[in-house]
Amino acid sequence: MMEDSNSELEKFRKQWREEVTARSKGVKPTHDTRPEYSFLSNRTRSNAAQAAEILSPPSASSISKGGEKETANDFETEGYYDINDRDESRRLGTNTVGIHSSNNKAQEPISALQHYETAVERESQGNLGDSLSHYRKAYRLDERVDQIYKNKHFPPSSFASKPANINPSNAPVTVPNPAHHSLDGPPALNISQLIASFSSASIEGSPPPIDQTPPLPCPISFAPLEILIEILLRLAVLDIGSFASLPLVSKRLAYLVATEDRIWKRVCLGTEFGLGAMHYTYSCTLSGSPTPSDDDLESHLLEDSSGLNLDPDTETDTTRTTFNPPLPSSFPLSTTYPTYAQMFRTRPRLRFNGCYISTVNYVRPGASSPTQISWNTPVHIVTYYRYLRFFRDGSCVSLLTTSEPVDVVHYLAKEHMHDHHTSGSTLATAVMKSALPGRWHLSGPNNPPLPKATTTNNNNNTSKNTLANQGTEPEGDVHIETEGVDAKYMYKMHLSLKSGSQRQEATKNNKLVWKGFWSYNRLTDDWAEFGLRNDKAFWWSRVRSYGMGC
Numbered sequence: 001m002m003e004d005s006n007s008e009l010e011k012f013r014k015q016w017r018e019e020v021t022a023r024s025k026g027v028k029p030t031h032d033t034r035p036e037y038s039f040l041s042n043r044t045r046s047n048a049a050q051a052a053e054i055l056s057p058p059s060a061s062s063i064s065k066g067g068e069k070e071t072a073n074d075f076e077t078e079g080y081y082d083i084n085d086r087d088e089s090r091r092l093g094t095n096t097v098g099i100h101s102s103n104n105k106a107q108e109p110i111s112a113l114q115h116y117e118t119a120v121e122r123e124s125q126g127n128l129g130d131s132l133s134h135y136r137k138a139y140r141l142d143e144r145v146d147q148i149y150k151n152k153h154f155p156p157s158s159f160a161s162k163p164a165n166i167n168p169s170n171a172p173v174t175v176p177n178p179a180h181h182s183l184d185g186p187p188a189l190n191i192s193q194l195i196a197s198f199s200s201a202s203i204e205g206s207p208p209p210i211d212q213t214p215p216l217p218c219p220i221s222f223a224p225l226e227i228l229i230e231i232l233l234r235l236a237v238l239d240i241g242s243f244a245s246l247p248l249v250s251k252r253l254a255y256l257v258a259t260e261d262r263i264w265k266r267v268c269l270g271t272e273f274g275l276g277a278m279h280y281t282y283s284c285t286l287s288g289s290p291t292p293s294d295d296d297l298e299s300h301l302l303e304d305s306s307g308l309n310l311d312p313d314t315e316t317d318t319t320r321t322t323f324n325p326p327l328p329s330s331f332p333l334s335t336t337y338p339t340y341a342q343m344f345r346t347r348p349r350l351r352f353n354g355c356y357i358s359t360v361n362y363v364r365p366g367a368s369s370p371t372q373i374s375w376n377t378p379v380h381i382v383t384y385y386r387y388l389r390f391f392r393d394g395s396c397v398s399l400l401t402t403s404e405p406v407d408v409v410h411y412l413a414k415e416h417m418h419d420h421h422t423s424g425s426t427l428a429t430a431v432m433k434s435a436l437p438g439r440w441h442l443s444g445p446n447n448p449p450l451p452k453a454t455t456t457n458n459n460n461n462t463s464k465n466t467l468a469n470q471g472t473e474p475e476g477d478v479h480i481e482t483e484g485v486d487a488k489y490m491y492k493m494h495l496s497l498k499s500g501s502q503r504q505e506a507t508k509n510n511k512l513v514w515k516g517f518w519s520y521n522r523l524t525d526d527w528a529e530f531g532l533r534n535d536k537a538f539w540w541s542r543v544r545s546y547g548m549g550c
Contacts, residue, residue: 109134112141116149126359127404129381195258201251232256233263240273264340268331268347271392272548275331278349280444283394286483286490287437288414330445346508348442348476348497350390352549355409356512356538358386387412388480388512388538390440391550398482398491399435407431409543436491438482443473478512484519492518500539512538 109115119134138145189197205218220228232253236243243263247254257263271277284290337343366378387399389412397412408431416432480493494516497509514537517530 109137112138112145113148113152115141116145120149125404126361126385127383128361129383132381195255198251198255201255203250203252229256229260229263232260233266236263236267237270237272240267243267258341261340264344268340268344273351274344275347275349277352277392278444279394279441282439282441282481284439286439286481288393288395288439348509350440350442350478350497351510351540351542352390352392353546354540354542355412355546356388356390356540357405357409358388358512358536358538360384360386360534360536362534386535386538389413394439394441396438396440396480396482397435398438398480398493399432401431401434403431405541409541410545436482436484438480438491440478440480443475443477443479445475476509477515488521488523490520490522492516492520495538498537507540510540512540 109118115134115138119131119138122128122131122134142148203218203221205215205221208215220231223231232243232246235246243257246257268274269276282291331337331343331347333339333343337347361381361383364380364382366380368377384400384402385405385408387397387401387405387408389397391397391414395414397414397417399408399412401408407428411429411432412435414437416429417435417437474496476497478493478495478497480495482491482493484490494514495512496515498511498513499506499508500511501507514532514535517532517535519528519530520526521528
């Protein structure tokens with residue numbers, strides 16, 4: 001037995017020497033130099049193979065080959081839009097059987113390009129700490145990884161080159177002007193003319209699945225116009241997103257979606273998605289219960305230009321009005337909103353099928369360890385999040401935490417706001433232990449005029465009430481009151497609805513910009529303003545588990 005082991009060991013040494021000699025000369029060995037030696041266990045072989053893979057650095061060829069296999073869909077930036085449930089793949093009864101993302105080790109970045117793409121994704125989500133770590137790893141593996149990333153995701157072929165000037169100004173007179181030739185076909189139509197050309201189009205059914213077979217029936221193509229409009233109206237009330245996607249189906253449906261103002265009026269003034277669900281005065285208390293008929297003084301302490309009234313004695317009867325749902329006559333068409341479709345898109349309104357997230361990053365200097373000698377001082381990148389979710393009854397939830405959106409948004413609900421969250425709890429709902437209940441209202445067209453700015457002279461010193469403006473409050477401001485960290489405190493937020501982009505096709509009113517943040521002490525009747533140096537605007541993110549909102 002000893003002799004067999006020695007012979008196998010000598011054979012292995014001989015083959016190993018041949019392989020080393022061949023590699024040193026740059027010649028690839030003609031035979032497999034990895035023997036199947038039986039005196040090593042399978043575990044030892046697997047450990048040796050893993051160690052070889054870890055110790056061997058990735059070559060440039062392997063990185064380029066790996067980059068060719070990757071696709072843009074594998075590293076698509078997720079952001080915070082359409083946030084799915086992290087544990088959805090673990091639920092019973094689902095059609096797809098997947099592996100949880102935290103257990104999928106195959107997705108860990110290995111090459112420089114993968115680290116760079118992961119860093120870009122983390123940066124778009126606001127996680128600058130992880131992003132910086134992946135950037136460093138990527139440049140350590142390949143110093144030209146940014147060019148590889150640019151060539152993969154932004155190749156030169158994706159940019160349309162400017163056409164050459166076919167009729168330059170310095171051309172001789174003998175050169176014919178091609179602009180006079182009608183070789184380019186009829187002139188292009190604008191959007192209104194293009195939609196008007198679809199008026200006589202019909203809804204065509206799908207082609208037959210097999211040649212020489214009768215086509216499948218399409219009952220909706222024979223439906224009368226009144227029934228077709230009723231179907232579209234019910235679809236718009238159930239899911240406005242699906243209704244807006246109908247123009248992709250056929251030209252006839254595109255014409256009806258663009259021109260049928262009765263449907264847009266129902267959606268715009270309805271309580272499902274439109275202005276009928278907006279509150280223009282506080283309609284509940286801070287805890288979420290309905291406001292009593294005789295509104296107490298505290299519920300209307302904050303009704304002036306910026307939502308603040310430092311003197312309770314100055315409260316007027318106009319600030320004690322109860323909420324009345326807006327009637328259709330409250331939102332007439334005007335030059336600003338010529339159609340109900342335009343009004344639905346551009347008029348300020350809050351959304352209930354998602355939440356508003358503010359990602360805050362700032363840098364602060366750290367302290368060196370007293371037991372180590374270092375030449376520089378560490379720098380910390382601090383990241384935290386603010387969450388706001390609005391409900392149809394006029395209440396809301398505010399949360400300040402360091403937990404990422406995927407761990408928070410699915411539990412941002414009233415039923416998870418209670419005092420039974422213990423410190424150090426590992427439950428998923430433990431992120432709601434510091435959530436604050438509150439209420440909200442919008443500034444609308446029916447708001448009363450604001451008190452004019454007052455000026456007082458004390459010892460020849462002029463001071464103005466900076467919390468009051470002249471005229472009427474602009475439409476689209478959001479006033480939020482929440483409970484404080486203690487029962488004696490109350491927080492007041494003043495935000496403004498804005499659009500994240502000025503492009504015409506971009507989503508409107510999906511951004512909440514800070515205007516002010518205050519704390520009110522009920523015992524001493526004092527106001528204190530919070531600084532907003534590091535705080536960023538809130539961005540709306542749709543959450544599918546919310547449905548239409550509650």
